[in-house]
Amino acid sequence: MKQNEQETSSQRNGLVKEIKADGSFNRQKNSFTTPFGKNPGELLIESGRYRLLWSAVCPWAHRSVIVRRILGLEEVVSLGTASPMRPNLPYVDWEFSIDENGVDPVLGIKYMSEIYKKTDPNYEGRPTVPVIVDTMEQKVVNNDYFKLTNYLETVWAPFHKENAPDLYPEHLREEIDSLNDIIFHDVNNGVYKCGFARSQEAYEQAYDTLFKRLDELEQRLAKQRFLFGDFITDSDVRLYATLVRFDVAYYSAFKANRNRIVDFPSLWGYLRDLFQTTGFGDTTDFDAIKRHYHLSNHIASNDQKGQTILPKGPDMSGLVSQHNRQALSTNTEKFLYKK
Numbered sequence: 001m002k003q004n005e006q007e008t009s010s011q012r013n014g015l016v017k018e019i020k021a022d023g024s025f026n027r028q029k030n031s032f033t034t035p036f037g038k039n040p041g042e043l044l045i046e047s048g049r050y051r052l053l054w055s056a057v058c059p060w061a062h063r064s065v066i067v068r069r070i071l072g073l074e075e076v077v078s079l080g081t082a083s084p085m086r087p088n089l090p091y092v093d094w095e096f097s098i099d100e101n102g103v104d105p106v107l108g109i110k111y112m113s114e115i116y117k118k119t120d121p122n123y124e125g126r127p128t129v130p131v132i133v134d135t136m137e138q139k140v141v142n143n144d145y146f147k148l149t150n151y152l153e154t155v156w157a158p159f160h161k162e163n164a165p166d167l168y169p170e171h172l173r174e175e176i177d178s179l180n181d182i183i184f185h186d187v188n189n190g191v192y193k194c195g196f197a198r199s200q201e202a203y204e205q206a207y208d209t210l211f212k213r214l215d216e217l218e219q220r221l222a223k224q225r226f227l228f229g230d231f232i233t234d235s236d237v238r239l240y241a242t243l244v245r246f247d248v249a250y251y252s253a254f255k256a257n258r259n260r261i262v263d264f265p266s267l268w269g270y271l272r273d274l275f276q277t278t279g280f281g282d283t284t285d286f287d288a289i290k291r292h293y294h295l296s297n298h299i300a301s302n303d304q305k306g307q308t309i310l311p312k313g314p315d316m317s318g319l320v321s322q323h324n325r326q327a328l329s330t331n332t333e334k335f336l337y338k339k
Contacts, residue, residue, distance in 0.1 A: 031120070031123065031125060031143065032119070032131070032140050032141060032142050032143045032144065033142065033143075033144040033147075034141060034142060035142075035144075035147070035151065035155075036142070036151040036155050036156065037151075037155050038155070043134075043141050043142065045155055045156055045158065045159070047075075047076045047159055048076070048078075049134060049135060049136055050077050050078070050132050050133065050134060050135065050141070051077070051078045051079070051080050051106055051107065051132070051133045051135050052064060052065070052068065052077050052078070052079050052080070052130055052131075052132055053079075053080040053081075053082065053094075053104070053112065053115075053129055053130065053131045053132075053133060054079065054080070054081060054082070054129045054130050055081065055082040055083070055084060055094055055129050055288070055292070056081065056084060056283075056284075056285035056288040056289070057084045057285075057288050057289050057291075057292035057293070057296075058129050058130070059188060059241035059242055059245060060128075060129070060130060060145035060188075060241070061129040061130035061145070062241045062283065062284070063145075063149055063237045063238055063240075063241045064130045064145070064148050064149055064152065065079065065130075065283050066237050066240070066241070066279045066280055066283055067149045067152045067153060067167060067234070067237060067279075068152060069278070069279040069282075069283060070164070070165060070167065070278070070279040070335075071152060071153065071156070071160045071161065071164045071165075071167070072160055072161025072162075072164055073152060073156060073159060073160070073161075076156070076159045077132075077152075078106060078135075080096070080104045080105075080106060080107065080133075081096075081098065081099075082094035082095060082096055082098075082112060082129065083095050083096065083097045083098050084285075084287075084288035084289070084291045084292040084296070085097075085291060085292065085295065085296050086292075086296045087111065089111075091113075092126045092127075093111045093112055093113045093127060094111065094112035094113075094127060094129060095110060095111050095112070096109065096110060096111075096112075106135060107133060107135070107138070111127075112127040112129070112131070113127040115127075115131075115133055115138075115139070115140055116131075116140055118138065118139060119139040119140040120140075128143055128145070129143075130143065130145055130148060131143040132148070146180075146184065149167075149168075149234055149237060149238075150168055150234065153166075153167045153168040153234060154168060163337060164337075165231075165232070165335030165336060165337055166335075166336045166337065166338050167232065167233055167234045167237065167335075168233065168234045169233070169336055172228055172233065175228070176228070176233055176234055176235050179227065179235050180234065180235055180238055182213070183213075183235065183238050183239055183242075184238070186209050186210060186212075186213040187210060187213055187214065187217075187239065187242050188238060188239075188241070188242050190206060190209060190210035190213065191210060191242060191245075191246070191250040191254050191256050192254070193206035193209075193210075194206045194207050194210060194250070194254045194255055194256045195250065195253060195254030195255065195256070196254075203255065207255070207256065207258070210256060211256075211258045211259065214259070214264065214267065217239070217267060218264045218265075218266050218267050219266075221266040221267060221269075221270045222265075222266040223328070224328055224329075225270075225273070225325050225326070225328040225329040225334075226270070226273075226334075227239065229329075230329040230330060230331045230336075231331070231333070231334065231335055231336040232274070232277070232334050232335055233336075236274060240271065240274045240275075240280055243261050243267060243270075243271045244271060244274075244275065244280075244284055245289055245293075246260065246261045247260045247261050247262060247314050247316070248286055248289055248290050248293075248314060248316065249289055249290065249292075249293035249294070250293075252294075252311070253293040253294055254293075260314075262318065269323045269324070269325050270323075270325060271319070272318070272319050272320070272321060272323040272325075273323045273325040273334075275319045275320070276319075276320060276323070277334055281319065281320075286316055290310060290311060291310060294309075294310055294311055295308060295310055
């Protein structure tokens with residue numbers, strides 16, 4: 001694709017504002033970041049009041065859904081699901097076409113942008129997921145995907161199921177936050193920096209950073225079952241959301257093709273271990289993921305204009321095979337429980 005065609009494609013896809021002068025991808029910042037909590041000005045913690053909007057394709061949204069399930073918040077915060085395919089519009093949006101009559105049954109909206117515009121008529125960014133909507137006030141209250149799981153893990157504790165695991169133990173929070181920041185920049189967002197790069201130099205820099213970090217994580221996980229030892233934490237949820245999409249999407253669609261995750265012995269075993277854990281594999285939709293990354297117009301059209309073929313592979317049945325990761329742990333439990 002020629003440079004001017006790339007620019008036209010980016011403008012059509014609403015990504016042009018997120019491409020820097022050097023051709024690198026610079027993700028937009030979140031606009032609704034009021035925290036949940038008990039302090040003045042914070043969002044009330046209340047069962048039945050909020051709706052979490054997501055799409056099964058989105059790694060940022062997926063991790064919130066994983067934590068929601070693990071902690072037993074499914075009856076506390078309702079879930080609205082957008083289609084994996086972007087609507088054919090002159091801007092990037094999500095639509096609720098998989099719902100009856102093509103509208104979210106609680107909010108009555110057809111497109112994600114409707115609730116963003118209803119909240120702020122001057123909102124000009126991409127309408128992103130995950131997003132928490134106050135159903136009583138019919139407005140967006142939080143789309144801060146970076147901190148959302150932490151809110152669910154901490155201030156939402158009064159609504160956790162009995163004996164819910166501790167995914168964000170207080171004595172590890174500083175270390176978890178530090179690792180989460182690295183994972184975000186170099187891995188979670190690193191694959192997008194590869195896929196949305198608009199210069200060879202930006203692409204190769206992102207590619208090298210991504211695989212250098214995956215090599216480091218491979219070494220770390222060769223010695224311990226999870227990122228912080230014997231128990232699953234918030235960091236594992238965040239890394240999983242990218243790893244599980246890697247071989248079916250990022251490897252080919254985003255040209256992150258030095259290695260597949262199945263080629264990393266420790267990362268592959270680790271991914272299988274998590275996939276076989278309640279909350280992870282049972283919230284993973286490979287068909288939706290493949291359709292989005294290979295067919296959706298804002299991604300596929302970058303390099304495959306007019307291409308409508310859905311890849312048949314890869315075979316992901318190995319995710320349910322024996323992993324033997326428990327040999328690296330001194331505990332039979334995968335989760336840490338508060339005493």
